[in-house]
Amino acid sequence: MKTITIDPITRLEGHGKISIFLNDAGDVENAYLQIPELRGFERFAQGRRAEDMPQITSRICGVCPVAHHFASTKALDAAFHVDPPSAAKKLRELLYCGYIIYDHILHFYFLGGPDFVVGPDAPAAKRNILGVLEKVGLDVGKDVIKHRAYGQKITAILGGKATHPVCGLPGGVSKGLSKDEVIEIKDMIVSCVGFAQFTLKVFDDVVLSNKKYMELICSDGYSLKTYNMGLVDKHNKMNFYDGKIRVTDPDGGEFALFDGKEYTEYIGEHVEDWTYMKYPYLKKIGWHGLHDGKNSGIYRVGPLGRLNASDGLATPLAEKEYKRMVETFGGKPIHSTLAFHWARLIELLYATERAKELIEDPKITSTHIRNDVGAPSEGVGVVEAARGTLIHHYTVDSHGLIKKANLVVATTNNAGAITMSVRDAAKAVIKGGKVDEGILNHVEMAFRAYDPCFGCATHTLPGGMPMVVNIYDSKKQLYRRFSRGVDE
Amino acid sequence: MKTKPRVAVFDFADCEGCELEIADLEEEILELIDIVDIVSFREVMKEHSDTYDIAIVEGSIMRPMDEARLRNIRSKAKILVAMGACATMGGINKIRNQWMPDDVMTAVYGDADLEGNPLFDVFKTKAINEVVPVNYYIHGCPIDRDEFKHVITSIALGKKPEIPRYPVCVECKKNENICQFELGAFCLGPITRAGCKAICPTHNSVCEGCRGLIKKAETDCVKDLLERYKLSYEDIRRRCTMYNFGREECGVDE
Numbered sequence: 001m002k003t004i005t006i007d008p009i010t011r012l013e014g015h016g017k018i019s020i021f022l023n024d025a026g027d028v029e030n031a032y033l034q035i036p037e038l039r040g041f042e043r044f045a046q047g048r049r050a051e052d053m054p055q056i057t058s059r060i061c062g063v064c065p066v067a068h069h070f071a072s073t074k075a076l077d078a079a080f081h082v083d084p085p086s087a088a089k090k091l092r093e094l095l096y097c098g099y100i101i102y103d104h105i106l107h108f109y110f111l112g113g114p115d116f117v118v119g120p121d122a123p124a125a126k127r128n129i130l131g132v133l134e135k136v137g138l139d140v141g142k143d144v145i146k147h148r149a150y151g152q153k154i155t156a157i158l159g160g161k162a163t164h165p166v167c168g169l170p171g172g173v174s175k176g177l178s179k180d181e182v183i184e185i186k187d188m189i190v191s192c193v194g195f196a197q198f199t200l201k202v203f204d205d206v207v208l209s210n211k212k213y214m215e216l217i218c219s220d221g222y223s224l225k226t227y228n229m230g231l232v233d234k235h236n237k238m239n240f241y242d243g244k245i246r247v248t249d250p251d252g253g254e255f256a257l258f259d260g261k262e263y264t265e266y267i268g269e270h271v272e273d274w275t276y277m278k279y280p281y282l283k284k285i286g287w288h289g290l291h292d293g294k295n296s297g298i299y300r301v302g303p304l305g306r307l308n309a310s311d312g313l314a315t316p317l318a319e320k321e322y323k324r325m326v327e328t329f330g331g332k333p334i335h336s337t338l339a340f341h342w343a344r345l346i347e348l349l350y351a352t353e354r355a356k357e358l359i360e361d362p363k364i365t366s367t368h369i370r371n372d373v374g375a376p377s378e379g380v381g382v383v384e385a386a387r388g389t390l391i392h393h394y395t396v397d398s399h400g401l402i403k404k405a406n407l408v409v410a411t412t413n414n415a416g417a418i419t420m421s422v423r424d425a426a427k428a429v430i431k432g433g434k435v436d437e438g439i440l441n442h443v444e445m446a447f448r449a450y451d452p453c454f455g456c457a458t459h460t461l462p463g464g465m466p467m468v469v470n471i472y473d474s475k476k477q478l479y480r481r482f483s484r485g486v487d488e
Numbered sequence: 489m490k491t492k493p494r495v496a497v498f499d500f501a502d503c504e505g506c507e508l509e510i511a512d513l514e515e516e517i518l519e520l521i522d523i524v525d526i527v528s529f530r531e532v533m534k535e536h537s538d539t540y541d542i543a544i545v546e547g548s549i550m551r552p553m554d555e556a557r558l559r560n561i562r563s564k565a566k567i568l569v570a571m572g573a574c575a576t577m578g579g580i581n582k583i584r585n586q587w588m589p590d591d592v593m594t595a596v597y598g599d600a601d602l603e604g605n606p607l608f609d610v611f612k613t614k615a616i617n618e619v620v621p622v623n624y625y626i627h628g629c630p631i632d633r634d635e636f637k638h639v640i641t642s643i644a645l646g647k648k649p650e651i652p653r654y655p656v657c658v659e660c661k662k663n664e665n666i667c668q669f670e671l672g673a674f675c676l677g678p679i680t681r682a683g684c685k686a687i688c689p690t691h692n693s694v695c696e697g698c699r700g701l702i703k704k705a706e707t708d709c710v711k712d713l714l715e716r717y718k719l720s721y722e723d724i725r726r727r728c729t730m731y732n733f734g735r736e737e738c739g740v741d742e
Contacts (some may be wrong), residue, residue: 043592044583052730054695059580062505063629145514152512160691162512163505163630174692361663 018443024053024474026433037194041047045405050076050376050396052069054168057392057407065097066155067385067410068392070241073168077390078261082384087366088172092437093241094420095165095187096383097157097355100240102162103190103386104303104348106193107451108199109144112341115403115445116207147195148189154355157181172370182359189355191319196349200321203345208328218329218337221428222446224292226417227282227299227337230306231384238310240351240384246309247282255282260382261346265390267408268297279416280408290420296417300389300414303343303451305414308333313346315353338419340449368408369452376400385410387451412448421446435471435480493644496528496540497571498561500547500554501581501613505630506572508545513633516559520637522654542567542643544626548574548581549614560621567643570616571636573698573731578615580629582733585612602700624649628684629698629731635683649706652682655702656695660686668694678710678725697728701735 017330023029041060045053054072058065070092077084084092099332109132110127116133133141152162158177159165162311167173177185199206216222227250247265258266268283275291281287288296299305304341315318324344334343360363376396383390388410395404412416429435473479499507507529510517520526527537543565549555555728562568584592589610598653607631617623635651642649652658658675660667668675668689677686677695688695704721707714714720728735 043587044580044645048729052696056580056583058504059503059629060510062503065503065505078642101543127740149512160693161630163509169693265634427730 015090018422018470020430020471021431022433022471022473023478026431026473028423028427028430029474031426032419041407042405045394046404048402050079050394050402051170051393053394053402053405055164055166058164060407062163064099064103064385064410066096066159067167067383067390069159069168070096071381071383071385071390072379073170074383076170076379076381078108079394080373080376082171082373084172084366084372085366085371087176087363088369089242090469091158091173091177091362091369094355094364095155095167095357096241097351097358098154099150100151100157100197100351100386101348102148102155103158103357104201104344104351105144105148105151105195107344108203108341108348108387110449112344112451115448116213116341117202118348125384135206139179140202140436143195145199147192147235150390154185154188157185159472168402169370171373174370175277175352176367177365178343179365182365186356186359189352189359192352193349193356194343197317200345200349203342207341213400217336221420221424222337222449223335224300224337224417224424225294225421226284226292226296227255227310227415228305228333229299229301229313229389230309231382231389232310233314234330235314236311237314238306238384239314239352240354242383243384245389247288247299248333249384250292250310250335252308252331256284261380261392262393263380263382263408271371277318278412278415279419283415290416290423292417292420299413300417300450301413302340302386304334304340305388306342306384307346311461313350315357317351317353318346320352337417337446337449340451342463344451387411388413411450417475418447418450421449430471432481492523492525493541494525494527494539495542495544495567495640496537496561497526497544498528498546500545500558500573501550502577502579503606503692506628509630509633510636513637516633516637518527520640523641524639537563541566542640543639544569544571546571548573548578548707550581550610550618551613551617555614555619558619561726567623567638568616568620569624569626569643570622571626572631573627573700575616576622576625576627576731577611577700577718577735579620579698579731581613582615583730585733587727590658592711625651627651627681627699632684648655653702653706654682655707655710656680656682656684656689656699658682658711660689660695662686663690665689667713669713674727676728678713678719679707679728681705681722696730698731701725701728701732 018031020031021029041057044056048056053076054069057072058069060068073092104464114132117135120130155165156162167175167454227247229245229247231239232246233239233243236246242258246254247266252303256266258463266283267280268287269277269430270281272289279287282299283297285295285297292298312322325346326334329336329339373396378395380393389409391408393406394402397403422443425442429442468477471480497507498509513520524542527540532670545558545561545568547701550559563608570576574581624639624643638654659682660677665686668677673694675689675694676697677689678711679701680695680697681699683700707721
């Protein structure tokens with residue numbers, strides 16, 4: 001098979017499209033995911049004023065604009081050689097927690113959760129937020145809406161608006177926090193801590209205490225022994241906003257610990273001619289095809305990737321939940337793809353606790369929120385987007401204009417793992433050429449765990465992302481086609 | 489009682505942030521459902537119908553296949569609403585139009601062979617009204633939730649929505665902000681359509697013009713400001729390259 005490798009890394013977006021190839025016996029030979037749409041942000045950037053970047057790149061995705069906004073702002077800090085004042089860093093991180101709160105709640109109750117809360121075999125019409133509410137009660141529904149709105153409100157107070165914030169500037173933020181706003185935010189956060197604990201309890205009651213679900217979660221079809229990646233603080237605890245990138249191997253040992261700016265030494269990108277999806281891999285291991293294990297450079301990011309790549313969480317309640325999760329799976333690393341859901345809820349609790357620490361810090365109302373910038377050159381900014389490690393890399397000329405921009409997006413980091421999970425799930429359900437609509441849910445479950453964000457494709461509420469599945473026979477002729485949510 | 493108008497929401501190339509703004513109306517969406525029937529909205533519901541009165545379209549047009557799909561939507565809808573900067577004027581996506589599509593493709597995908605794939609058959613970015621007639625506009629990046637409710641409610645009641653034709657400066661002043669020009673920054677507020685509650689300058693950031701330009705004649709109220717900083721409409725317009733790429737003034741029907 002013809003292959004091409006491209007360095008540096010770029011991104012893809014658009015609707016999800018899966019192609020499954022069968023062999024002569026009608027079993028799955030291979031399965032690929034395609035993300036076909038071009039907007040061209042890397043090209044947009046060239047020649048623009050560097051300080052435009054946090055605005056422009058947040059428009060890549062209306063679901064996670066905050067992650068792009070701050071990866072971009074941090075890349076500018078680095079490019080302009082400026083370290084923001086401590087209060088500015090705290091404000092950014094607090095806003096970031098608001099984003100994680102609303103985004104992780106969205107995923108559990110609206111997107112990924114229905115598979116579990118309502119059940120993987122429930123009819124599609126029930127596997128949605130309404131089905132979830134039926135199971136957990138309407139009052140909970142109101143609480144879900146309330147706390148998601150709190151996350152958005154916190155983001156809006158600090159960022160100017162919840163979608164596409166405008167506060168990030170090289171060297172700091174545009175606006176500080178008033179005493180009244182501190183009180184308003186604190187009340188919301190205290191409530192969010194309780195709600196996060198409650199959500200973990202729901203997961204306990206509905207998923208962990210159900211033997212059938214646990215068997216599914218631990219089954220081989222949903223397991224991948226890959227490397228894991230995530231940002232960690234100086235104690236190797238998981239961090240969303242700042243730190244070094246840590247990579248652990250499939251046995252759990254530390255494989256690499258590096259600064260964001262060194263990413264090109266560690267991450268390579270592989271392209272094959274049958275798909276436009278790009279596959280990042282660990283350069284030092286190399287690209288050896290789509291398989292897992294220690295000899296394959298494929299790694300995972302996102303909630304499970306982060307918890308596997310770190311030594312736990314820096315807040316007490318979340319750390320306790322983390323230990324319980326590790327114990328349940330009999331130690332680290334955890335390779336079950338469906339454990340992403342549990343990890344996501346532990347992170348939700350962490351985000352609320354961390355937000356509480358930040359808002360209770362008296363120095364957060366400091367008016368010293370921006371430092372002067374130096375002469376521009378090159379900078380890399382890394383944050384943990386809800387879906388995983390996000391890297392922005394800019395080269396800025398002496399006039400402050402962008403010469404070159406590279407974006408390594410969270411979902412792209414998971415591309416190899418998602419493709420394998422899709423293939424394994426398809427292999428488990430398609431035998432002897434027999435396929436039916438039911439495969440859609442199994443295939444969906446495999447990649448929904450990653451909460452993949454293809455700019456457009458995945459944020460379908462409730463439960464049914466627009467998707468086309470094409471199945472080809474051994475002569476590469478179209479054999480069956482399933483689609484939904486796509487007006488073709 | 490008259491039957492409720494049927495509303496369908498569609499998206500093209502964009503970030504889906506405006507659709508999320510609708511989804512994030514949370515309980516307020518119930519007030520809307522009182523007056524309209526939402527029959528298709530991929531982002532929040534699985535049901536889909538091809539029979540609708542009002543089509544709300546988000547995103548820019550990038551490919552022949554998008555044009556065909558949009559024409560089909562237009563042919564079914566009595567009223568078509570362009571929602572968000574990508575749809576109303578091309579927005580961020582129009583920045584791409586400085587380069588040839590092939591050049592952009594190479595910047596993003598390198599040497600990968602994409603010939604003959606209709607998904608990558610990309611032309612220059614178009615706003616919705618460059619392909620089909622648009623009846624109403626909901627401006628902004630993202631849209632303002634209150635304005636969205638106002639526009640949809642007005643249409644449902646058969647009234648013309650009231651969209652500001654005056655500059656952002658009016659709302660900025662109302663918020664008692666210090667002028668961004670006074671702070672040494674360059675702000676597009678004086679020639680940008682209000683209606684956003686001057687959210688960016690209120691957060692101590694400059695206006696980037698995401699709601700599009702107002703007509704030159706409507707800038708009379710900021711005459712003093714323009715004089716003070718020795719600026720003309722054209723001087724500011726030349727800086728409108730983030731959302732208003734290639735635009736000279738606001739469109740006739742906006």
